[in-house]
Amino acid sequence: SQELEQSPQSLIVQEGKNLTINCTSSKTLYGLYWYKQKYGEGLIFLMMLQKGGEEKSHEKITAKLDEKKQQSSLHITASQPSHAGIYLCGADDNYGQNFVFGPGTRLSVLP
C-alpha cells in the first residue's frame, strides 16, 4: 500500500520567516493533496497537484510536485501566527479509491 512520509515532524518559526514542509510517497503519485488542520478541528483542503512540475499558490502558501522524486513541498512565505496548525499531505492510490494521509507536520509560529 502507498505510504506518505512528511518532514519535519514539527516546526517552530518566528513570525515573518519562510519555511518548507516536504511530503514523500513510497509509490508513484497520481495526485497530491495538501490540507491544514487547526488544533481540535477538521481538515481544510488547501490545494491539489496532479502533474509533475506543477506549482500552485494560495495566498502565501506555494506547493510544488516533483513526480519523478515522488515528492511534494509546501512553502510558506513570511509566516504569520494564522499559519499555525498541522499540515497534512494526502494521496490517492492508483485505483483512486483508497486515500491515505501523511503523519502531518505541526507548525507553530511565534509572534
Place this chain on the structure above:
Amino acid sequence: NAGVTQTPKFQVLKTGQSMTLQCAQDMNHEYMSWYRQDPGMGLRLIHYSVGAGITDQGEVPNGYNVSRSTTEDFPLRLLSAAPSQTSVYFCASRITTGTFGYTFGSGTRLTVV
C-alpha cells in the same frame, strides 16, 4: 450548504456499549470516508464508500460497521466499544477521485471508559 455534518461532537461510552456516529453531506458527493485520528498515528482510513450501496474496508475496519443506503448519509457503527476505539473520528466526502479534495466534517471526539 452545510457541507459535511457529523454528530455528536463529543461522546463518552462504557466498554461494551454500541453507538452510531452520524455523517451527512449535502453536496451530492459520491465518495465518503471515515477516518480516525490518533496521536502519533495520523489519520487512518476505517471504511469508505464510492456510492450508495457500495462500501469497502480501509486500513483499520475491525470493530466498525458502515452502510450507505443514500448518497447523503454514511453512518459509522461501533458494535461493542473498546478503550482502543478512543479517538477523534472524521467523516469526509468528495465528488469522485482525482478531482477536488475531500471536504471534512468537524469531527467526533469519542472516549471509551
